[in-house]
Amino acid sequence: MGKGRxxxxxxxxxxxxxxxxxxxxxxxxxxxxxxxxxAGLAAVYGFTTVEAFTHNLLSSSTWPLIILVGxxxxxxxxxxxxxxxxxxxxxxxxxxxxxKGYILTAKLLSALVIPLLLFLGISIFGLFLFFPDIxxxxxxxxxxxxxxxxxxxxxxxGLLLLLALRLKRGVLALIAGLVLCFMLFVIFDxxxxxxxxxxxxxxxxxxxxxxxxxxxxxxxxLGTQGFSSGIWVPSFSEVLLxxxxxxxxxxxxxxxxxxxxxxxxxx
Amino acid sequence: MSLILVxxxxxxxxxxxxxxxxxxxxxxxxxxxxxxxxxxxxxxTIKIIVGLLKPDRGFVRVFNEEPWDxxxxxxKIGIIHERARFPSHHKVLDYLQRVCRIxxxxxSRAREVLALTKLEYAYxxxxxxxxxxxxxxxxxxxAWINQPVLIIADxxxxxxxxxARNDLLDLILKLHQDENVTFLISSDIVPELDRVCDTVxxxxxxxxxxxxxxxxxxxxxxxxxxxxxxxxxEALGELIRKLEYVSRVEVDSRGVSVGVIGEEDGxxxxxxxxxxxxxxxxxxxxxxGTASLEELFxxxxxxxxxx
Numbered sequence: 001m002g003k004g005r006x007x008x009x010x011x012x013x014x015x016x017x018x019x020x021x022x023x024x025x026x027x028x029x030x031x032x033x034x035x036x037x038x039a040g041l042a043a044v045y046g047f048t049t050v051e052a053f054t055h056n057l058l059s060s061s062t063w064p065l066i067i068l069v070g071x072x073x074x075x076x077x078x079x080x081x082x083x084x085x086x087x088x089x090x091x092x093x094x095x096x097x098x099x100k101g102y103i104l105t106a107k108l109l110s111a112l113v114i115p116l117l118l119f120l121g122i123s124i125f126g127l128f129l130f131f132p133d134i135x136x137x138x139x140x141x142x143x144x145x146x147x148x149x150x151x152x153x154x155x156x157x158g159l160l161l162l163l164a165l166r167l168k169r170g171v172l173a174l175i176a177g178l179v180l181c182f183m184l185f186v187i188f189d190x191x192x193x194x195x196x197x198x199x200x201x202x203x204x205x206x207x208x209x210x211x212x213x214x215x216x217x218x219x220x221x222l223g224t225q226g227f228s229s230g231i232w233v234p235s236f237s238e239v240l241l242x243x244x245x246x247x248x249x250x251x252x253x254x255x256x257x258x259x260x261x262x263x264x265x266x267x
Numbered sequence: 268m269s270l271i272l273v274x275x276x277x278x279x280x281x282x283x284x285x286x287x288x289x290x291x292x293x294x295x296x297x298x299x300x301x302x303x304x305x306x307x308x309x310x311x312t313i314k315i316i317v318g319l320l321k322p323d324r325g326f327v328r329v330f331n332e333e334p335w336d337x338x339x340x341x342x343k344i345g346i347i348h349e350r351a352r353f354p355s356h357h358k359v360l361d362y363l364q365r366v367c368r369i370x371x372x373x374x375s376r377a378r379e380v381l382a383l384t385k386l387e388y389a390y391x392x393x394x395x396x397x398x399x400x401x402x403x404x405x406x407x408x409x410a411w412i413n414q415p416v417l418i419i420a421d422x423x424x425x426x427x428x429x430x431a432r433n434d435l436l437d438l439i440l441k442l443h444q445d446e447n448v449t450f451l452i453s454s455d456i457v458p459e460l461d462r463v464c465d466t467v468x469x470x471x472x473x474x475x476x477x478x479x480x481x482x483x484x485x486x487x488x489x490x491x492x493x494x495x496x497x498x499x500x501e502a503l504g505e506l507i508r509k510l511e512y513v514s515r516v517e518v519d520s521r522g523v524s525v526g527v528i529g530e531e532d533g534x535x536x537x538x539x540x541x542x543x544x545x546x547x548x549x550x551x552x553x554x555x556g557t558a559s560l561e562e563l564f565x566x567x568x569x570x571x572x573x574x
Contacts (some may be wrong), residue, residue: 003338003371005368005371006338006369006370008363009369010369010370012356013354013362013365014355016354016356017354017355017356017357020356078464087352088348088350088351088352089353089354089355090352091319091348091351091352091460092348092353092354092409094318094319095341095346095348095365096338096341096369097338097339097342097369097370098336098338098341099336099339165398177409214279222304234409251445262336263321266280266320267314267319
């Protein structure tokens with residue numbers, strides 16, 4: 001017996017549990033509405049270059065979607081996986097002829113990849129419908145913006161995975177996940193900006209740009225008109241470096257999660 | 268042939284030692300009971316055997332294979348976890364049909380195992396609505412889906428009422444006799460295991476304290492049960508209870524059953540007539556036999572407490 005069938009069954013089982021009616025349907029509706037509404041608003045503002053306009057259009061129209069998708073991932077990983085470990089459902093899954101790594105992959109595909117694909121599909125399709133010329137003319141900017149937007153989501157997902165596996169309690173992991181996301185994207189952001197404004201130095205922004213590479217991309221396109229008021233105007237290679245470092249961090253967190261799941265998880 | 272071979276395994280959780288130097292062997296075609304008080308390492312041992320935990324040291328083989336993260340092995344064994352849980356929003360039949368597909372079995376097998384565990388009436392119920400008893404039956408059906416040669420069960424009767432426990436034990440005997448399924452069953456409800464197990468391993472303080480067939484163990488440990496048929500058994504029982512070397516006294520309307528450990532069996536034969544005279548009880552007969560599993564269990568607990 002091959003491992004394809006058991007993997008697909010565990011994956012579809014996770015899909016059934018994670019995306020029960022009407023959660024997924026509601027997510028699709030909200031993503032579609034947000035894209036249409038915010039893309040219209042973002043298009044009002046003018047920018048010096050078409051790349052800057054494209055980046056702003058994408059960033060402005062996707063941030064609420066990112067939050068929605070983030071909530072879905074938070075629910076699926078922190079609460080869902082945490083509960084599976086807490087209640088012993090993972091033990092049941094371990095009794096199937098699949099390696100532990102495949103079981104985690106099936107769970108993550110359902111919890112993480114499906115909402116992300118949904119987000120990308122709706123967002124790209126919506127923007128392409130309204131602004132086909134801009135989207136088709138700037139594939140590099142479109143790719144970089146989406147990549148930069150998704151990096152912090154993936155990082156948060158990886159950290160939530162570690163939290164869920166370590167705490168082994170759904171509700172506790174959910175609360176800890178909320179606190180972590182708030183710290184990562186609100187507190188750290190404020191601290192990095194305050195340090196930059198206070199000292200006039202750009203190192204805090206550079207560090208924070210590894211966590212949220214879209215900051216580097218934004219400052220690159222806006223130049224001296226950026227949110228840091230010219231404290232940090234990164235070069236294109238710096239933007240790529242931040243993006244690369246961001247994804248490297250994501251990879252490290254997920255590798256630690258997989259190793260912990262396979263070897264360190266006490267169930 | 269040994270289906271399970273465990274040699275000198277150890278497992279600690281931080282400073283807490285769960286299993287230390289445990290060795291075990293389960294032969295093909297046997298029903299082995301892994302018995303012991305709570306928190307002595309039964310569940311940890313089972314988890315190591317089914318590959319959920321990796322021992323800190325030692326050697327484990329199931330079907331001559333290393334169980335840790337070994338998917339191929341899962342097709343050969345059925346596992347009933349203690350307080351087993353399943354994805355709760357699925358329907359009973361749907362989920363078992365999914366498990367059939369996972370193990371490459373026809374979906375009709377799901378109905379068969381549900382019938383076997385008397386859960387046919389719950390086909391359309393979602394798993395989260397099942398009672399504790401039904402959930403335990405469902406866990407048994409789930410473990411039997413892939414028609415394993417070996418079933419490893421951790422406290423399988425823990426959530427069951429007496430009638431359901433009886434049904435489960437009947438089912439175990441049926442599978443053992445009809446399908447030659449080998450069982451390793453851990454439990455602290457000893458009288459039930461007495462009914463089905465042909466070999467036992469008594470675990471205490473993370474080690475196997477004694478193992479073997481029931482008769483063999485009784486003889487080796489010198490544990491015997493003596494049945495004294497007498498009138499006025501209550502008064503006689505009260506006096507026997509005061510004897511130091513007696514481990515258990517059970518009184519019924521026809522006499523007294525006495526558990527004796529060690530070499531004191533002969534002494535009991537000397538003491539009983541004197542006590543009967545004192546209790547004004549007339550002895551009809553005395554007969555000694557193999558100790559019950561419960562007797563051996565008490566002995567293990569006593570030894571663990573330094574008694």
